[in-house]
Amino acid sequence: TIGRTKVDEELYQEMEDILIGADVGVTTTLKIIEQVREKRPQEPTQLKDFIVEEISLILKHEEGKLNMSEESPTVIMVVGVNGTGKTTTIAKLAARFKAEGKSVLLAAADTFRAAAIEQLEIWANRVNVSLIKHQPGADPGAVTYDAIQSIKARNTDVLIVDTAGRLHTKSNLMNELAKVRRVCQAQLPGAPHEVLLILDATCGQNGLLQAKQFTETVGVTGLALTKLDGTAKGGIVIAISDQLSLPVKLIGCGETLEDLIDFSGADFSRALFE
Amino acid sequence: SLSEKLSAVFKNLRRKGKLSAKDIALTLREIRLALLEADVNFKVVKEFIRRIKERAEGKEVLESLTPAQQVVKIVHEELIGIMGESSNQLERAAQGPTVIMLVGLQGSGKTTTVAKLAKHLSGNGQNPLMVAADTYRPAAIHQLNVLGENLKLPVFDMGAEADPVDIVNASVSRAKSANYDTIILDTAGRLTCDTEMMAELSRMKEKTSPAEILLVLDAMTGQDAVNTAEAFHRELNISGVILTKLDGDARGGAALSIRMVTGCPIKFVGVGEKIEALEPFYPDRMAGRILG
Numbered sequence: 001t002i003g004r005t006k007v008d009e010e011l012y013q014e015m016e017d018i019l020i021g022a023d024v025g026v027t028t029t030l031k032i033i034e035q036v037r038e039k040r041p042q043e044p045t046q047l048k049d050f051i052v053e054e055i056s057l058i059l060k061h062e063e064g065k066l067n068m069s070e071e072s073p074t075v076i077m078v079v080g081v082n083g084t085g086k087t088t089t090i091a092k093l094a095a096r097f098k099a100e101g102k103s104v105l106l107a108a109a110d111t112f113r114a115a116a117i118e119q120l121e122i123w124a125n126r127v128n129v130s131l132i133k134h135q136p137g138a139d140p141g142a143v144t145y146d147a148i149q150s151i152k153a154r155n156t157d158v159l160i161v162d163t164a165g166r167l168h169t170k171s172n173l174m175n176e177l178a179k180v181r182r183v184c185q186a187q188l189p190g191a192p193h194e195v196l197l198i199l200d201a202t203c204g205q206n207g208l209l210q211a212k213q214f215t216e217t218v219g220v221t222g223l224a225l226t227k228l229d230g231t232a233k234g235g236i237v238i239a240i241s242d243q244l245s246l247p248v249k250l251i252g253c254g255e256t257l258e259d260l261i262d263f264s265g266a267d268f269s270r271a272l273f274e
Numbered sequence: 275s276l277s278e279k280l281s282a283v284f285k286n287l288r289r290k291g292k293l294s295a296k297d298i299a300l301t302l303r304e305i306r307l308a309l310l311e312a313d314v315n316f317k318v319v320k321e322f323i324r325r326i327k328e329r330a331e332g333k334e335v336l337e338s339l340t341p342a343q344q345v346v347k348i349v350h351e352e353l354i355g356i357m358g359e360s361s362n363q364l365e366r367a368a369q370g371p372t373v374i375m376l377v378g379l380q381g382s383g384k385t386t387t388v389a390k391l392a393k394h395l396s397g398n399g400q401n402p403l404m405v406a407a408d409t410y411r412p413a414a415i416h417q418l419n420v421l422g423e424n425l426k427l428p429v430f431d432m433g434a435e436a437d438p439v440d441i442v443n444a445s446v447s448r449a450k451s452a453n454y455d456t457i458i459l460d461t462a463g464r465l466t467c468d469t470e471m472m473a474e475l476s477r478m479k480e481k482t483s484p485a486e487i488l489l490v491l492d493a494m495t496g497q498d499a500v501n502t503a504e505a506f507h508r509e510l511n512i513s514g515v516i517l518t519k520l521d522g523d524a525r526g527g528a529a530l531s532i533r534m535v536t537g538c539p540i541k542f543v544g545v546g547e548k549i550e551a552l553e554p555f556y557p558d559r560m561a562g563r564i565l566g
């Protein structure tokens with residue numbers, strides 16, 4: 001809004017472009033702009049503030065903390081399409097829990113992708129937490145089953161289950177994920193306490209379809225948005241919050257263990273205009 | 275689909291003859307919405323709509339008995355025109371081993387695609403050497419080695435402590451002495467705003483003079499596809515693009531954005547996690563997918 005002196009159609013168009021350019025999507029953008037028009041902003045800076053307010057409101061309902069179990073071990077399942085940052089986010093979470101003085105077990109339930117187990121193992125060693133793994137090609141449900149027996153036996157505070165990336169359009173792979181969840185449910189009451197969907201900030205409108213399908217199949221309870229340290233704005237979470245009411249809990253902002261921050265709707269909305 | 279939406283717009287036109295400016299505006303709006311929903315960058319959409327508008331105001335639509343179909347046909351033609359040729363031809367070096375360098379953002383599918391390309395080239399009678407030049411990501415070298423073992427095709431690595439520029443440099447010597455005719459470089463994923471990492475790619479390019487520098491881009495990339503493609507192109511003068519994960523339901527509008535903005539050819543598409551899942555790029559199929 002630098003150099004703008006009045007609120008006119010051109011300015012509204014410019015704001016629309018910023019939101020669409022941030023992957024908010026047309027439907028949600030038009031809805032936000034419509035609500036801002038009704039507030040009758042008198043100046044360019046006020047218009048921008050109103051937009052930030054509207055977005056913060058949409059996201060405020062959806063800010064959330066990770067669901068932690070009170071007395072028993074907490075089980076967190078990490079899911080999402082290929083390459084979004086699941087394994088790396090798990091490493092960051094493990095480091096965070098460890099720093100909080102909690103005991104952590106990781107389950108290498110991606111038994112499919114080349115070197116997936118080794119990748120998680122390197123992270124487990126760096127963070128100095130335990131890892132349960134089987135051989136490549138093993139049944140992810142079996143790895144998960146063993147992990148849950150272990151946390152029950154040792155009263156471990158947190159179990160984080162790493163799963164293979166999979167496109168939400170592949171029903172056999174989605175069924176496999178549902179089975180991993182059923183193993184959690186059957187082996188520990190209340191588990192999985194958190195099913196975290198990892199979304200890449202660079203993704204466009206497909207993120208909505210991912211969120212819908214993963215929620216339908218495995219009951220997603222929270223989102224983590226990764227790679228926000230890049231040039232992409234990740235505005236798709238606004239559309240997801242608006243249409244599916246899924247809480248955004250975490251932000252991944254880099255490739256090291258420290259690069260994990262709690263999601264703040266207000267900070268996120270402001271950042272759209274930077 | 276766009277055809278259905280445009281038919282609905284034109285269904286309300288009872289008269290023949292000149293379409294009003296309002297009719298054309300409604301038509302263009304539907305096309306704009308369809309392209310934005312398909313993740314085409316909004317600036318690219320503006321330019322594309324400008325081209326369609328010119329043709330929509332012309333005789334071919336105004337004198338057509340089925341103006342909706344005619345507009346869809348125009349949109350389809352313009353899209354295919356921008357998408358370019360169907361080609362999966364890779365350049366060969368004039369002499370010595372051909373170097374193919376794969377670059378891109380984190381997680382786009384580079385390592386998997388290196389293996390897919392090796393299989394493809396080996397099937398065409400070439401003798402490729404894969405090079406593990408990602409020393410950053412945990413187990414990245416191991417990942418390429420496992421893929422190489424599965425394919426029974428060779429992988430060159432110098433461990434995770436070596437410098438990626440030294441690795442690619444050494445791989446050229448290795449290829450020459452062992453008679454590999456093609457070298458495929460796997461590089462670490464990186465952000466375009468990471469100047470040091472982008473400069474590392476330039477140093478690799480300088481050392482190996484690749485015949486092909488291919489940007490590996492995730493088909494579900496949204497508006498940011500333009501920033502990414504422009505930045506890699508500015509730094510490296512990329513020779514082509516490989517669009518991955520097209521086996522999903524992402525509309526793939528990033529393809530139109532990259533073509534409009536860089537003019538680089540899309541050479542291959544990744545259509546699955548298996549090593550066979552690499553196909554040539556078909557412009558007409560991509561156009562149909564983007565239009566929905």
Ligand SMILES: Nc1nc2c(ncn2[C@@H]2O[C@H](COP(=O)(O)OP(=O)(O)OP(=O)(O)O)[C@@H](O)[C@H]2O)c(=O)[nH]1
Pocket residue numbers: 080081082083084085086087088089110113116163164165166198226227228229230251252253254255259380381411463465
């Ligand atoms: N810049 C940046 N890179 C990230 C972030 N999170 C993950 N990455 C990188 O993204 C790439 C993929 O990360 P992984 O953790 O392997 O992703 P994944 O979802 O487990 O991948 P699959 O298991 O193959 O589906 C790696 O290069 C990570 O270092 C982030 O917040 N910022």
Ligand SMILES: Nc1nc2c(ncn2[C@@H]2O[C@H](COP(=O)(O)OP(=O)(O)OP(=O)(O)O)[C@@H](O)[C@H]2O)c(=O)[nH]1
Pocket residue numbers: 082083113165167378379380381382383384385386387408411414461462463464518519520521522543544545546547551
């Ligand atoms: N469904 C599908 N998955 C793919 C395709 N190409 C790659 N993948 C998957 O995407 C994920 C990331 O692939 P990688 O090859 O590790 O990606 P990368 O670009 O090397 O990642 P970094 O090295 O961390 O930047 C893996 O789970 C792959 O199996 C594809 O065409 N379709």
Ligand SMILES: [Mg+2]
Pocket residue numbers: 086087088110116163164165
């Ligand atoms: Mg993983």
Ligand SMILES: [Mg+2]
Pocket residue numbers: 384385386408411414460461462463
């Ligand atoms: Mg890689």
